[in-house]
Amino acid sequence: MNYFVLFVFPLVLVCTSAFLPYKQVLQHSRIRGRQHGPNVCAMQQIMGSNKKYFTNCKQWYHRKICGKPTVIRYECCPGYSRVQGEKGCPVALPIDNIYNTLGNVGSSTTQLYSDRAKLRPEIEGPGTFTIFAPSNEAWASLPQEIIDALVSNVNIELLNALHYHMVDRRILTDELRHGATLPSMYQDLNIYIHHYSNGIVTVNCARIMMADHLATNGVVHVIDKVITAFTNTIQDTLDVDDNFQQLRAAVAAAGLEEMLSQDGEYTLFAPTDEAFKKIPPATLNRILGDPEALKSLLNYHILNKIQCAEAIISGAPMETLEGSSLEVGCDGNSHTINGKKIITNKDLLTTNGVIHTIDELLIPDSAKTLLELTKKPGVTKIGDLFKQAGLTSYLEGKELLTLLAPQDVAFTEVSTVMNEDVRNLLLSHIVKDQLSSKYLYHGQLLETLNGKKLRVFVYRNALCVENSCIAAHDRRGRYGSMMIMDKILTPPVATVMDILKADDRFSMLVGAIQTAGLTETLNRPGTFTIFAPTNEAILTLPNRERNRIVGDPSLLKYHITEQILVSGGAASQIVLLKSLHGAKLEVGTKRHVLHVNKFPVIESDLMATNGVIHAINQVLQPSATRQSESQNGMEISSDDILRFGVSPAKVPRPRIRKVRGAILQKSK
Template identity: 60%
Template sequence: MQVITYECCPGYEKVVGEKGCPAALPLVNIYHTLGAVGASTTQLYTDRAELRPEIEGPGSFTFFAPSNEAWAALPTEILDALVSNVNIELLNALHYHMVNKRLTSEELKHGATFTSMYQDFNVHVHHYPTGIVTVNCARLIKPDQHATNGIVHVVDRVITAISNDVHTIIDVDDDLETLRTAIAAAGLTAMLETDGHYTVFAPTNEAFEKIPQETLNRILGDPVALRDMLNYHILRNMQCAESIVTGTPLETLQGTVLEVGCDRNAMTLNGKAIVTKTDQLGTNGVVHYINELLIPDSAKTLLELADGSNVPTATRLFVEAGLHSHLTGSEALTLIAPQDDAFKGGESMTPALKTLLSHLILKERLSSKSLYHGQELETLGGLKLRVFVYRNNLCIENMCIAAHDRVGRFGSMFTVNKLLSPPTGTVMDLLKNQDRFSVLVGALQTAGLTELLNQQGALTFFAPTNDAFNSIPTAERNRLLRNSAELSRLLKFHLSEGLLVSGGVSSHTRVTPLQGERLELGMRNYTVYVNRVPVTDADLMATNGVVHAVSRIIKPLRQEVRDKAVEKFKAELSYTKISQGLNISRSTVQSIIRKWKEYSTTANLPRHGRPPKLTDRTRRALVRNVTKCPKLLESSSVLGS
């Protein structure tokens, strides 16, 4: 069993019979306060450096006192150098931890500097939104320990005087030679020498060597890409390692963000533990060393964007199709990259696929934010693709954008959820070219609707397949296919104005057909449903619309609900259970059953509420009569008048 014990804060003690530590002790001077707050090693060194009389005497000081653990963590050679040389170095080091006035943590404002008691060198304070306070990147772990002659803040490391700016730190380190050359070539030297609060994630020579030489040479030879890449390594604000407590997106000088986080004791960038050395403090910022080069999208080619976007199949196929030069050059293009799920797997290059891939490169650099409904986009292959804007999606033909744009050096990339289904003819042409719609084609001709499906426009057709027509009883189907007026009503109920691809369907989408009540569309398990009829093959694109194949005739929901209500009533369910099962009101159920009773010739019908048990004879009579119900409720047609 684990026992948790609590101790009183410095300056307080327990009182018998009372909770907590209510008794406040008298204040003592800074020297004695050091011993009480876990800085006894600092106290010892003030004796050795002959600083004790100063911090016991009159005055008002702020002492950033290293904890005992901070001194123990100091490398032996540095500690030896401090305590030798007749203790003058130790005295200087301790004076650098002191400011000649009282400063509470509340007065330690972000970005402030205070003159230390060592040769007027400044100490640099940062007070972060998380409440963390640092001085020269050392964290205050016990702030605001008051004394009679000042205040003590216990810090987690020994701090040293700083005189070099950020650029000088980079300039004097041979491990950063390549970075130094790149900074000079990009014209950033002067910026890193001026006042500021920069955070530089400095890639080492090793980090540059990991990049393919061709890529590195391209970036180093392109001033715009080089500047973007280097600015991506520089944060607008100073971030000491101690200030990071969780993954936080921080803005870079390049304009995008880096996610700076921590994994145990390691600092991370974009989720990767690539920081090898932290908190190299300069007068105008801090340098953290990293062993990987960070290349922002704005410095990448289209092919490099695709390589880093989890679309490996599309990337491979673009290269195999001979489109490499377009994706690595300086043309202003937009790449449409389908996700891997869009491919069936094992795709091999064919002339048709090569042509299709050429239609996935647009001949201008675009942003999805600038696209509008009805816009036409020209492809490298010469095709015009249409843009459709829906409440829940932004689509180009049957492809809907599945991720944020990625903007490269010369081009942009859209990741989409499907492979392009290019329109090759009118809706009527499409139906004629597929045997599964042969009955429908004949029905359209009888109904006089072929001209409608051939003319220019934008239609959505929920097209019944041969299976849908074959599901109608033979006599009824034959009668229907000879009746042009009834066929016209039926087929127009499957047609609507406006082009709606499957990606534009949300959980509750309503469409008005050319004739009849509205259509209720929904999406379930990646399948579109129209009035509860599943679409078996979606997004067959045509020049004047889109076709969605259905294997059942679509009926008005009201008729379908009535049919189901009567069937449940036959099964001896109560009005309440029918209401709950069909998600309609109890009064609607009562109305449906009442009308059904009025048209039924069976005498022994169950009453409202839970129906009584029916005899076999009554049930047979009920079944015979219920087949007449749809005709009595709607009409004798499939759709209704």
């Protein structure tokens, strides 16, 4: 056991340490690899590619990067090598000058171009430098015309390109802070560093593959791309690229040109003109003609940070300037937004951010009409019904409204043949004013478009409007909000007594209520919950018990509480309701069916103006335990203890002493 604790503790320490993320990931890789000997690092390689990553906690257990399976490779950690006959990587590599180090770390092409550009004497001689050296594969991936341009012009272009990869001092990964800029050795033009929480470090959005290869005159970091200098802003890029004419006009109309021209750190997911053409003209014209909706639309495409594509190895929500989030991720070599492969060109760098070109316009909820919000999968049926009813004007106008939208599954067992009753029911699902569920409170009344008053019920695990409870987060549109509900709303139209009278199943219960003198109670304003036994339930009772329900008001009162509990309010928990009798009812849900005292409710949520009715095929009997709990200090008779087997240990001591003599007397 002690050995196990010693083994796990370093892993916990690595995953939570205060080191910079790159060092944390490197240390985690060392720990995972140490079973193979000293200075061995565990690397995860994406199957079918040459891309390798030091492994972090999450990747290690998931064994996936960008949704693709990985294989574990055990390699020497940076700065170490193997020796024949020895386990692991016990030999520290000798330190040489930068020129020779380039050949040892997989960047021999950079070494070759250093010769051609007459850079070799500089990186062999005295001085201290950091070079971000493109790997051989990075050079090979450049188009031939670019290579030809670099090596022409008496090699000055190649020298300038190499100098842009260099800084005139030694900089290890400990100093490569997120958002840092380093003046390069080419006209002091900046190199942009980003150090992400997953341990990936980028240089102008090129990933550092192997870091901290020390040299006698500096350090070499191997990167996966050839980087180039730039001086343009995001706005400058939009101004000169003909693919962004529509975006450029929209940015100008929304007054965002100044922001995209100033200093900052932004990521712009830039829709092309073709992306704008995919939007229905009516929708696009509506947004372009509404300054607030247009600004929301554009801000939904902008992050207030620089997110390089190479630093994305799994999906993650990223907050936009609009306020809501985009799910930015990857799928193999493709990058995704909200699960779609719509990024067509990535990592277009500027001095104030990065641009990723997308071929689909992203429309946030805040720029949508209520009708457009209903196109979300899972709530499309309500929108279709409004179209069939000819009521879409309510969902497309500028009036502030809230749509209580039942999920599609709520309509599976309900007839939606269009008639006036259905139209009226649809209007009962639209509440005046644009509301947010986080501001709803218990007992609040919401007025619908057709004049109905809907009650709000707040429970520990549910927030409900009448019989329907909120099933997902609100969606807030331009003028209206949509609350996604789990059921079709049934606005109340009568009292609980009127509903019972109108339903033949409860005729015997109604007679008992009238005999007991409870009619007036159940007709007055209130907040009743009635667990209503059907005629069938009463008829199954022996004659004596049947007569008792008619002649014993206390038994009837055990079926009634003075607080409204709809079925959704008892989901995933047990609720104790105090009845008018005084004893408590135990209400809960089992396999999505409401139960009371462990008996199933055969029909729930018959909504009334003064409460709710749940139909049951059982007459409920208050148990001795429930009676004693509700009596809270009332006398417990010896008859109760003998008849129901109440344990004396559960009875307060003064009452135990009081009834002990009676118990002994009966036992004689």
